[in-house]
Amino acid sequence: MAFETPRLKRPRPWAWDRWALAAVPLLFLAVVLVAPAVRLMVEGGSADLWAPWQDPYLRGRLLWSLAQAAMTCGLVLLIGLPMGWVLARLDFPGRSLLLRGLMLPFVVPTLVAAMGVLALMGPRGLLAQWGGPDLQGTPWLLLFGNLFFNLCVLVRAAVDALSQVSAARVAAARSLGATPWRAFWRVEWPAIAPWLASALCLVFLYCFSGFGLALVLGGQAYATAEVEIYTLVAHELQLGQASVLSVWMLLLTGAVALGYATVERRLATPARADGVLRRPARGVVLWSAVMATVGVWVLICAAPLIAIAHGAMFSGAYAWGVLREDDTLLALYNTVRFSLLALVLATVLGVAHALAARRVLWLRTLVFLPFIVSPVMVAFGLLLLYPEASGSFGVLVAAYALLAYPFVAKSVASRLDSLPAHYLEAARSLGASPWRCFWRVTLPLLAPALRRGMAFAAATAVGEFAVSLFLSRPEWATLTTLIYQHLGKPGAVNLGAAQVLACVLMGLALLAFVLIEWPGKEGDARA
């Protein structure tokens, strides 16, 4: 880190305050994640570690899991980076709306999203109606689903990253005769690479350990290893086999997470105060770029949601009557209540983890643990380890927070890496105490990243369904569980009610986003 030359003494990595900070998330992870998973593995007994690779069926599942995640990463980068460039460099009406709109897929429950995807590409979908192929039963459906859910992750990262690029360096390169392409490649790309790497890592982890989407869109033929673990634990009680498989998943994803944390640390640079200014989109070329971006957004992110909204609109008065039911109000109340509680807990855990993990590689890697460890292993482990707490409110909120807090931690950690050191130095040399420095300098600089992380966490909590893997209770029904409940019965009204509730859920998630991110105006990390 050549240009990190702090005149202040660097914080010692393991001072007592660091330990105290780290203890909060570490204890939480140990209690609600590691101990339950280990307990379940112990219950499973010993099994041959190499068994999954010797069994052609399981090997196929593992390899397919890797392949679909890698393919999604490639597609997301190819499509998302140009979109990110347009959104970061050009000004046009509706730009910030589009930025927010990108987040919508993120909050749609898996089954509802899958229904949307099928409404587009299934046998009676729009694509088939326009004479295109019916993609059901092919791997394309799953890849499109992955793309739908993950495109926003990369685009947002690209927008943030491009806003950090130094305008002076780009201008210097241009005035020295570099073409825009060459300036991008030699100046902008190195600056944005760590951000993109971080986003791609998330995308990979999502796709690799994702399971609901693979089940519905991949069908049984394109199910991932995570699906196999779920089946082995929940339905076949083959804990030994499941443990071995999940150890392999842990090793593979852990390697990705570790590699990512290394890259991100090495590439981290303090942010530029002189970001490149956005210019108005003028001329045919720039306007076509804007239109293409909007077009891709409509095709990939909006179309499945429009298909659901369309379904809800034409589902008739009976289905809309669901909005007046007591159950719906209760579910709405629960969704808001659980999300808020989870958000508070996730924020505390996330900020503590991010602050403690500065310059500590293994701690940074641990942020990904909730994504890496199979939720079904954790859920059954919790049952086994704390039977008296099963179906208790504390476990429920802890589970929500567990799945939401990495977003906060990740976002804050990236921002910490790029904090300009001289602000702090100035404050310290003017006599501010470390605590005052944190409160008056660091925190305001972190605010946009914190809001970003919290918005993601809130959206995750609002659309969360993994909690049903834990024991759920009727009085704790959320909007997602209510949707699944309606989808559990035959009849047009039930399908319509599910679509109406899905629309409410999307609206709620969007509201959470707007409320949390609004003070940031443009919502990007340039404070």
Next chain:
Amino acid sequence: MPHGIFSFFKTTLGAALLTAGLTAANAADLRVLTHSSFTVPKPLLAQFEKDNGVKLRITKGGDAGEMLNKLILTKANPIADVVYGIDNAFAPKALAAGVLDTSTTAAAGRKPAAELPAPLVPVDYGYVTLNYDKAWFAKNGVAVPKTLDDLTQPAYAKLLVVQNPATSSPGYAFLLSTIGAMGEDKAFDFWAKLRANGLKVAKGWTEAYYTEFSQNGGKHPIVVSYATSPAAEVFYSKTKLSEPPTASLSLPGAVFRQVEGVALVKGGKQRPAAEKFVEFMRSPAVQTAMQTDMWMYPAEAGVAKADAFRFAPEPTAFNAPSDADIAAKGSDWVARWTKVVLK
């Protein structure tokens, strides 16, 4: 494994939960474990609480098989006092695992409309069977199949969607009916032919019915569902229908009679209240209400059937292997099915 570490975490978590005042566990609660389809009207549940001076704590444990596995896994320290939703397909497994309290209750004395092995007390019953999309068959001019073997013929290629028996209780029930009718080896030959003929496998009922079944936008006009599903289609239709858009197709070998029951959990607490709950599930009020909530027929012999069931004729014949065979070979059959159909 040193239990010291785990009890340390237990204490930590317990302390954290208590401090936060979040623990809902209360010694006076009657803990009821059910599958996720459990629906009993709230006023009835409130009345039960009032009459018996207990608070119900109902937890939904997922699909019937998943729920039973949770019960088996926590056998040493059970998470419920009474369990509802174990059916005759899973009863042998529950009995073999010894998770049920074997003492009998009052409701067990009355002769039900469908039997279950003791100590499970039958609550309701229904039929897992094929359903078909009437409009699809009319539009495509295909004759409705007459036997299960027809489904292996080219004319019926890629028309059937079933649930994976490893992850779905109707899927498991359907597999059992084919084995019960044909015997193990012939049944798996049949499944191999189905696979060759483009059988579609979905994870659970919801995926099969709402994404694969042609009635709801999928491309498979035959689906494994329940004999009462056509009645539910009328009940939950947007417009007033004079006849259902779907019909059940009770082919020989394709019908499994599912009897769901309630039982006390071994090692559970709140004995008197738990016994009252068993009785409650067989009370006329619950038996009447659950018909159009859970779409099952009442097990209490004297209770009238819901009007909606005029669209749900009961199949006259059904098949299943013996309880002993299900207990001994159930999981082997699922593993073999996975090999024959999926791998």
